[in-house]
Structure formats: structure tokens, C-alpha cells
Amino acid sequence: MGVKLEIFRMIIYLTFPVAMFWVSNQAEWFEDDVIQRKAFGSCPICDFSLQRELWPPEKLQEIEEFKERLRKRREEKLLRDAQQNS
Numbered sequence: 001m002g003v004k005l006e007i008f009r010m011i012i013y014l015t016f017p018v019a020m021f022w023v024s025n026q027a028e029w030f031e032d033d034v035i036q037r038k039a040f041g042s043c044p045i046c047d048f049s050l051q052r053e054l055w056p057p058e059k060l061q062e063i064e065e066f067k068e069r070l071r072k073r074r075e076e077k078l079l080r081d082a083q084q085n086s
Helices: 002-024 027-040 060-085
Strands: none
Touching: none
């Protein structure tokens, strides 16, 4: 009886975290809730309306602007590091 109980407990201990990980990674199950929460705002205190955000951006121009911002940040950081090291 003791060995069977230990085997059952081990199965539960291993199955539960794996199942929760699998469920949490099913994006299509939660996509509508996340979009709705972002669209209407999740904080009742906030006085601004959140826009619908999806990744990847639907417009290529947004992607290019994002890449340009990242490039500028990287260059500024490299300049700051170079000036500090000089």
C-alpha cells in the first residue's frame, strides 16, 4: 500500500506542474481575454484608454519605426559607454 501511494503522489507531483505549464502556453485560449483587457484597460484608476496591442504589429511601418528606435538606443548607449571609458 505504501509504495502504491508514493507512486500516486509522484505522478500527481509531476503531472500538475506540467499540465499547468501546458495550459498557460495555449495562447489561443487566452488571446481574447488579453486583447479585451488591453482594449478597455485593466486598472479602474487609470483615466486613459489603452489601445488594442498585438504582436507582431500589423503594419510594416510600425515595425520599421520600432527597429529604428532600437538602433538609436543602441547607438546612444555605445556612445555613452565610449565617452565614459575615454
